[in-house]
Amino acid sequence: MTNDTMGTSRLDPAQLRAGLVDYIRRRGTFRTPQVERAFLAVPRHLFLGGVDLATAYAPQIVITKRAPDGSAISSASHPNLVATQLEDLDVHPGHRVLEIGAATGINAALIAEVAGDAGRVVTIEIDEDLTAGARAALARAGYRNVEVICGDGAAGYPAGAPYDRIIVTAKAWDIPSPWWEQLAPGGRIVVPLRLHGSGLTRSIAFDLDSSGRMVSSHARVCGFVPMRGSAAHGDHITQLSPDVVLKLDARDPHDDDLLTQALTHPAHEHWTGLRVRDDEPVEHLDLWLATSASRFGRLAVTTAARDSGLINPARRWAGACLYDGGTIAYIAVRPCSEDVNELGVIAHGPDSVKLAASLSDLLHQWDNDRPSQPIITAHPAGTPGEELAPGMLIIRPATRVTISW
Known part of the structure; x- marks a missing residue:
């Protein structure tokens, strides 16, 4: 699907949404009807006021803010990647969900659709202008169960904790302690985690088990802008x-x-x-x-x-x-x-x-x-060496990560 092929329905957002959903469905990304329905429901164009309708519903990344040097610091991620992360997050009706990186607010709207009226979504953005834009777009689109906070995502939002799910939509160098502390027992965090100093990153779905460690269910190739604030880390x-x-x-x-x-x-x-x-x-x-x-x-x-x-x-x-x-x-x-x-x-x-x-x-x-999936285990910093899972060890300030095959 391209902008040209969608041009005939450019003035009909519902048809454009259906076309985008069809594209994601053909990729085999949707695994649950709830996520597919969310994509059919969320009016992306209300969150992307600076672009035309065709671009708002195109299967592409939309850069929404750049740094003075021209590098992207905020964007609407590729819709197929957004769908992949949302499926991996496994949100249920009534869940409390924390999102790190509000950006345009589209992700928060999709999460809110799946969590339903009984759920609650908190989304955090570090820049005041992006925070205001996401808050306004969510209100314009009618999402009242989403709270938009301006702050450093590395600190989470303890006032809304504990969270059944946490999702991070920026490349993270570590799993900061507040995320560990604010995730409910048995909860899941989906985070694009840098696993090597070269920038090699995977979007990992971690489940917090009874021993206090997080174990991956799978890891996916991805690309995200890096986190800013106290969790920033350069290449x-x-x-x-x-x-x-x-x-x-x-x-x-x-x-x-x-x-x-x-x-x-x-x-x-x-x-x-x-x-x-x-x-x-x-x-x-x-x-x-x-x-x-x-x-x-x-x-x-x-x-x-x-x-x-x-x-x-x-x-x-x-x-x-x-x-x-x-x-x-x-x-x-x-x-x-x-x-x-x-x-x-x-x-x-x-x-x-x-x-x-x-x-x-x-x-x-x-x-x-030809190993197809790594086994990635995250342990809180300070975990004794004999209690770490086997594999290559990555030491970060708040986390000890092991990778095995």
Whole structure:
């Protein structure tokens, strides 16, 4: 569905909503009739007054606020991702729900539809102008059981606690203590959690169990603007060329001066013979690699860099790569047929042959099991080591996260 194909019904919001719902349904995202009905009910255009009707109901992200440098700091997320998170949240009628990141107010309206008249939704936004806009839009659309608060989402909203569900609509570096404290026993939080300093993020549905830890039911590839306020956390970026940056974990050993010379070395290609189909559940290969190798990073590459032949990492895994000294090696693909690709490794740098071989070995190791879903467990900070679940350990100020396969 495109703006052009929706143009004939551009003046009929109900038909546009039906068209958007049909798009999400064809993607297989809806799993419950309640969420589908919510999407049919919420008048998105009342929350997106700055865009035309076709754009308001198009399957795309709508940026609603930018920082002075032009980067997006607030948006209406892609409707299919919104539907995915809402299904994962598993809201029931009468639930009390806390949303971190009100943005336009669309999410809060959808949650309110599912929670029903007996439910209560609290949504928090850090900027006063966005708070006022969301509050006005929700009132305009008739959602009276939503309370809009201006504040730092990392603090939650204790006055409305405990919450049966918490949903976070911005990329989080940690699960702050107030979220732990305000989630009801047996409750669920859906949070886009950064699992690596390179920015690698998954939207995770965590259930709070009786032992006081949170265990994931699943993790999904996603993209969100980062949290601001006290929970903000920056990326470490190394500029490899005007059109290529390497994102890495600042705590890992790295030499920026050496890395900036990597692309001056010719490419060394190694094709593994491993094949992946377009419909295979292999979206977590990059996360598996981050948990299995040291010095993992992600390459952000412009179209110009790809078109020039300088560098062409696989888009499917967001530029997943390894680095060592002044050498980088990244996952690449080449077509075998219409819906099958071969995995390869392309390396640049003085030790390209060695690093390419290391990454190739890891890909073969991954291929033996092809794990489809990680098991992610979050523990409160201070949990003794012997009580942590097995797996790679990620230490954050308020949380200890383990990832296993």
